[in-house]
Amino acid sequence: MSSEPTQPPAVDVSHLRAGYNGQPVLDDVTFTVEKGCLAGLVGPNGSGKSTLIRVIMGLMKPWSGGVEVSGTAVKAGRTSIGYAPQSELVDWSFPVTVQDVVLMGRYGKIGLIRRPGPEDRDIALRSLERVGLAEFSQRRVGELSGGQQRRVLIARALAQEADLILLDEPLAGLDAAAQHDLLRLLEDLRKEERTLFVATHDLSCVASDFDHAVLLNKRVVAFGRPKDVFTADLLSETFERHLLVLPGGERTLVGP
Amino acid sequence: MTEIIDTLREPWTFEFMQRALIVAVIIGVVSAVVGSFVILKGMAFIGDALPHASFGGVAIAFVIGANLQLGAAVAAILVALAIGFIGKRGTVRYDTAIGIMFIAGFALGILIVSREEGYVVDLFSFVFGNVLSVSWTDVWITAGLGAFVLTIVALFYKELLFTAYDPSMAAASGLPVNAAQYGLLILIAITVVLALQVMGIVLVLAMLVAPPATAQLLTRRLPAMMGLGAVFGVLAAVSGLYVAWYADVSASASIVLTATAMFALAFLFSPSTGLLRKTQWAQDIPTDGAMQEPSSGAAGDR
Numbered sequence: 270m271s272s273e274p275t276q277p278p279a280v281d282v283s284h285l286r287a288g289y290n291g292q293p294v295l296d297d298v299t300f301t302v303e304k305g306c307l308a309g310l311v312g313p314n315g316s317g318k319s320t321l322i323r324v325i326m327g328l329m330k331p332w333s334g335g336v337e338v339s340g341t342a343v344k345a346g347r348t349s350i351g352y353a354p355q356s357e358l359v360d361w362s363f364p365v366t367v368q369d370v371v372l373m374g375r376y377g378k379i380g381l382i383r384r385p386g387p388e389d390r391d392i393a394l395r396s397l398e399r400v401g402l403a404e405f406s407q408r409r410v411g412e413l414s415g416g417q418q419r420r421v422l423i424a425r426a427l428a429q430e431a432d433l434i435l436l437d438e439p440l441a442g443l444d445a446a447a448q449h450d451l452l453r454l455l456e457d458l459r460k461e462e463r464t465l466f467v468a469t470h471d472l473s474c475v476a477s478d479f480d481h482a483v484l485l486n487k488r489v490v491a492f493g494r495p496k497d498v499f500t501a502d503l504l505s506e507t508f509e510r511h512l513l514v515l516p517g518g519e520r521t522l523v524g525p
Numbered sequence: 526m527t528e529i530i531d532t533l534r535e536p537w538t539f540e541f542m543q544r545a546l547i548v549a550v551i552i553g554v555v556s557a558v559v560g561s562f563v564i565l566k567g568m569a570f571i572g573d574a575l576p577h578a579s580f581g582g583v584a585i586a587f588v589i590g591a592n593l594q595l596g597a598a599v600a601a602i603l604v605a606l607a608i609g610f611i612g613k614r615g616t617v618r619y620d621t622a623i624g625i626m627f628i629a630g631f632a633l634g635i636l637i638v639s640r641e642e643g644y645v646v647d648l649f650s651f652v653f654g655n656v657l658s659v660s661w662t663d664v665w666i667t668a669g670l671g672a673f674v675l676t677i678v679a680l681f682y683k684e685l686l687f688t689a690y691d692p693s694m695a696a697a698s699g700l701p702v703n704a705a706q707y708g709l710l711i712l713i714a715i716t717v718v719l720a721l722q723v724m725g726i727v728l729v730l731a732m733l734v735a736p737p738a739t740a741q742l743l744t745r746r747l748p749a750m751m752g753l754g755a756v757f758g759v760l761a762a763v764s765g766l767y768v769a770w771y772a773d774v775s776a777s778a779s780i781v782l783t784a785t786a787m788f789a790l791a792f793l794f795s796p797s798t799g800l801l802r803k804t805q806w807a808q809d810i811p812t813d814g815a816m817q818e819p820s821s822g823a824a825g826d827r
Contacts, residue, residue, distance in 0.1 A: 323693075326693075326697045327697060328693055328696055328697055350697065352693075352694055352697060354691070354693065354694065358693075359691065360565075360690065360691075363565060363689075363690050363747075364565070364741060364744060364745055364746055364747050364749075364750050365686075365690060365746065365747060366745065366746055369686075369746065369747075370690075373686075373687050373690065373691070373694070373695075373698075374698075376683055376684075376687050376695070376698055376700060377697075377698030377699045377700060379683070381681075381684065381701075382680050382681065382683075383683075384683065385683075409745040409746075425694075429698070
């Protein structure tokens with residue numbers, strides 16, 4: 270983690286309140302994520318993870334409080350935030366190729382009416398190479414495996430040339446090998462000074478591989494390095510039930 | 526040989542059949558392009574609701590002596606916008622909003638027509654369609670509006686595609702998602718009104734849905750789906766008119782049944798998804814896409 274005093278954090282959320290139809294989902298949420306780190310967002314179902322991501326993306330107006338990304342307030346249309354939505358929210362039957370989906374990452378920069386040019390195709394292809402899917406560029410996206418589909422969404426975020434990438438449950442539903450490959454990709458991307466903010470249910474994975482964790486349950490229970498915040502007390506407070514923490518030498522295991 | 530050619534040429538020696546052909550072909554193309562979005566977004570119910578609701582506009586235009594087509598257009602666009610607005614508010618479900626507008630517009634039409642005994646023949650051609658009675662003015666209006674719809678889709682293809690595929694991400698990227706969604710509804714409304722005079726209220730939906738659905742079974746990308754759907758739309762229009770001519774049956778019904786027959790064939794025999802080919806093809810897939818020219822991927826994109 271490089272955190273020079275002059276550099277604003279990648280994500281700076283302060284006293285954020287937000288919700289739907291008068292029902293608060295996030296209450297007084299405050300935390301920061303430093304630049305160039307792999308950060309996990311963990312919390313039980315309904316804890317507001319997806320809502321928080323929507324607010325950071327600028328898709329939802331907070332009731333009060335603020336979100337700054339790299340020192341500037343968010344609003345929709347910021348193309349420097351990449352986003353890989355939950356896989357279930359993507360229409361995989363849509364007739365688009367892998368390349369089509371990745372090119373969509375360029376659309377925000379191209380401007381109305383204009384078509385993607387050679388440079389955009391070049392960036393899209395390089396993003397696909399980066400996630401190891403260049404040979405699949407002309408495949409229909411629905412034909413790929415679950416792990417490959419997550420990579421397509423990450424490639425789209427890379428094509429946006431985003432410094433901050435938000436990922437919503439990228440590990441869910443993948444087998445162990447695909448999870449491992451995806452985690453390695455995330456770690457590689459972090460080394461390239463990108464910030465990755467990952468909503469996930471996989472606590473063990475955050476404990477062993479992530480730099481930073483935000484424990485969320487409508488409010489922020491704790492944030493910091495996983496080894497500091499993954500204590501039995503804080504986790505139980507977050508998940509409102511007792512969780513077993515097994516601190517190993519190399520890996521910390523967390524389970525019910 | 527000449528007999529076959531004579532048989533093929535005979536219908537088009539009549540001017541009213543020429544007009545019918547031109548209008549049906551234009552509608553086949555435009556409906557397939559717009560209809561591709563309709564079926565991908567699961568908007569078929571809107572495609573059915575707009576022509577029904579526009580009947581109210583037709584009836585009002587009839588009473589005040591305005592152009593019936595214009596009355597249909599105004600009603601269809603207003604209803605499309607209202608559906609979009611109610612749907613976005615999120616207080617009632619989308620299909621509920623559509624259902625309410627659908628019935629209100631159609632009932633208004635019936636209410637007005639029930640007072641106007643005697644002159645309802647004109648109005649009923651809207652219900653069942655009458656492609657054989659289109660005038661040259663109708664042909665020009667159809668051509669002009671059809672060209673307009675296709676131009677808008679071509680110009681804003683990128684915005685329409687991204688919004689249809691992933692509206693949240695499109696909005697976050699700064700694309701005008703609201704404008705694209707309302708714009709698509711207006712395009713559907715215009716297409717429906719164009720198709721109304723040929724297909725009639727009850728059968729408009731078939732042209733929006735059947736040709737692109739057939740094409741979807743045979744293609745892997747949206748531009749190809751639109752293109753092939755347009756080909757199927759034209760084929761259905763032409764062969765439907767032949768059937769109507771020689772069997773002396775309703776033109777709109779013939780066109781619709783031809784389009785549905787094409788869908789049935791594709792559903793059964795599509796190389797990738799067909800009911801009768803599935804097991805045989807499954808083994809070929811893994812080597813197929815990965816091998817073909819991975820480097821020059823940009824070639825076919827639009």
